[in-house]
Amino acid sequence: MLKISVNINLCVRCLVISNPHFRMFLRNKSSIAAGGTADALDGFVDNLMITKVNKWRSRRKIVQCDTFKKSISDCDVQLEEPILITHSTVDECIMKNFNSPKLTSILRNCLDKKLCPSKDLLLKLAQNFANVGNAEYIDVLISLHKVGHQIELNELEVYRILRAEAMWRSGESSEKSLNILWEIYKEQPALRRYVRSSLRVLISEVVLNRGEASLIQAKNFVLQIASPPYEDYLPLSYFWARCILSDCYADHQLAAELAEECKERELFKRALGSRIHSVIGEALSRHQIDAIHRLLETFLKLSMDNCSQHVLEKLFDYKYLLADVEGCDAVLEACSALGLDVGYTRRKELEKLRANKSSKFSFYHQKKEQKQKSDLKYKQVPKFKLKL
Template sequence: MAMLTRRTSPGSPKAFQRFQNCIAFLWPSLNSGTTQTNSVQRKSTQMDAIDCLTNELVSRNSKKWDELRDSFTMKSNTPDLNASSYSENNELESISFGQNVNILSKGVVTDLQAIRSPQLGLDIRSLSQAQLDNLLLSTVEIKNKPDFLYLIRQCVRHQQLPSNEVLVSCLKYLMQLCRLQQIESLADLCKLRAHPLIKVYANFAPFKAMALWRSGSADVALMTLHRGYSDCIETDEGRRMARNVFRTIVEETLAQKSEAVLVSLMQVARSIYIEQKDIFVIACVWKQCFASEWFCDQKSATDLYEHYTELQQLVAKRSSSLSSSFIRANNIDAVHRLIEAFLQKDQRDACANCLSILFNHQYLRGDLRACAEIIKSCSELDMPLSEVQNEQFLSLFLNQPAALGSRNNESYQSKPVKEYQYKF
C-alpha cells in the first residue's frame, strides 16, 4: 500500500479507478444497488406526480360540490321572498283583471284604486252607497276573495251595510267560503240596525248552516237550520233559501254515502213535519233515496212513501217532472219503480203520465220493442195512450220491417255470388 501511494498521487484518475475496482471486487452488489436506488427514485417521483394529480382532481370535485350545495341552500332559503312577490303579483293581477276582461267598469276600477290609496287607508266611510255596492258585487262576480273579505271587515268595523240584494249576494259568497265568523258579524250588525233581512232569514240561519256544512260540522249545521226553519218559512224568500240549503245537504249526503248523516237528516225531516206540517224536507230525502242505486236507500224511500200520505199526494202531483228528471239522468229503472209505486197505491193518473213520458223517450230512441211493451201494459191497465202516440207507434211499426228488409238486401248484395260449374 505504501508503494501504491508512492507511485500514484491521491488525486490522480488512475488511483480513483483502482479504488473503484477494489470496491467492486469486495462488494459486487453495490453497483447494482445504486442502479436500483435510481430506479426507485424515478418510480417515487412518478408516484408523487400521480398523487398530486389525484389530489388536485379530488379538490376540484369537492369545490364543485361545495358550490352546488351553497347554491341549493340559497335557493331553499328564498321561497318566502318568492311567495311574497308572488302574492303581490297576484294582488296586482287581481286589480287589473277587471280591466283586461271588461268585467269592471271604469268607475269600479277607480273605486278600487281609491280604496287602496294611502290617503284613504282603512276607512271606507267616504264611499257612497252605490260605490260600496259596486265594489262588493264586482269582487263577488270575479271571485276576488282578498278584496271581498277586506271590504266585509271594513263594513263591520265602520257599521256600514250595502243594499239588501248586495247583502244577500255577500252572504251567499261567505257561506261558500265557509266564513262563519263574518256571517255572524254581519248578523250582529243587522240586529243592531234592526235590518229587515235579519227576520226574513231567521238571523241568517240558512247561511250559517251552509257554512257549517261546508266546513264539516254536519250535526251543528242541521241543528242550526232546524232551529231557524220555522221562522224562514214565514216569507217566500226565507222559505226558498232554507229549502235550497236543505236540498243541497240532502244531495251531498247521498252522494257521499254517509249513513250517519242520513239518519240525522231523516230525524230532522220528521221533526220539521211534526212541528210545521211541511212535507218538503221529507220529499227531498225521498227523491234522493229513491233515485239511488243502493238497495238500502231505496228501502228507506219505500218506508217513507208508505208512511206519509202527504208524500204520496205530492209525488203523484209531480209525477211528470219526476219521470222527466229520472229520464234525463238516464235512470230508467227509477221510472219503472215509480210506476210500480203508483200502481200499488192505485194512482192511475200519475201512472198514465209516467207511461206517456216513458213512451216518448223510447220512441225518440227508435226502440220498437220497448214501445210495444208500453202499449201492451197500457192496454192491460186500461190506460190508453193519446192518438198521437198511437200513430207514432204505428209509423214506427210499419217503417221497421222496411228498414230491416233494406238492410237484408244490402247484406245479401254485398256477399259474393258463388259460381258453380256443372259437368254433364
C-alpha cells in the first residue's frame, strides 16, 4: 500500500495535521513533525471527484456564455432583413435579439440613428460584453449612453471598470486593466465597493488559470490597496482565500507568506475573519480537507482562537455527517490540546453516533454468525442407510 508522509513544522501553539482521520499532536516549545498514512485509492477517488466537479462547473459556465459569445463573434454581421427600430421599440428589439448574431449590427444601427436604449439595458449589455472580453462594444455602449442620456461621472467610471474587466479577459493588457482600476479606486471612493467586486472575480480567474505574471501583478495590486493611507484589506483577503483553496503548492506558500507579512495588522485579521464562513463552506463542499488544515494552521499562527475554534467546529460537523467517529475523536483531541471546545451538544451527538455504530456492529456480527451456521448446515453431507 502506498504511504503518504506529510511533515509540517509549526510554532509553539500549532498543530500537526497529517492523516485522513485528522490526527493531531502538540508538543510545547519545540517544532514538531508528524507523518501519516492515507489510502492511495481514497486519495485517487477524492481527486477524481474534485476534478470532475470542476470540469462540469467550468463546462456549465462556458455553456452560459457560449450563446452570447456567438452574438459578438463577427462584428461585421449584416442584417439579412432591415429591422425597423424606433425610440419606443429599441429596448424590445435589443432584448429580442440579445443572444442573436444580429445584436452587434443592431447596436451599430442604433448608434447611427441616435436611438438609445434604457440605462439598465445598457449596463446589462456592458456586463455581458465584459464577461466575454469584448472591450470594443463597451465603447459603443458608452457612445450610445451619451446619445440618449446625460452620462454622469459615476456611470462613466462603471463603464470603465467593466472595460478593464473585458481587457483583462481578452488578454489585451492585465497591467493596463489594473491601472484603470487603481485610478478609479483612488479618485472615486463611492465606487470602491464596485472595484472590490471586480477584483474578486478577476483574482479567482487568475489563480484558476495559473497566469504567473498576472498573479504577481494582482498580488502587488492588493498589497498596494492594503497599504496606507487606504488600508483596505478586503481585496488582500480575497487573494489569500483563493490561494488557500488552490491545488497548487506555490499558491499555498504565497498565502503563508502574506499571512506572515501582515500578522501584526489587526485590520488584516478582521478581513480574514470576515472570509472564514465562505472559505470553509467552499472547501468542505469540495471535500478539500487539506485546505481546512491550511486554514487552521494560519489562524493558529495568527493567534485567532475564535476563528480556530470555528474551523474545528465545522470540521467536526463534517466528520459527524460522514459518521467518522475516529475523525470526530481526533478533532476533540485537538480541541483539548489547544484549550478550545466544540460544545456540549456536539459531544453528546458524538456519543449517540458511537452507540449507534456499536449496536449496528453487533447486529451485523449476529447476522454474520447466523449466516455461517446456516451455510454449515447446507454443507453437511447427509447420511444414508443402504438397504440390502
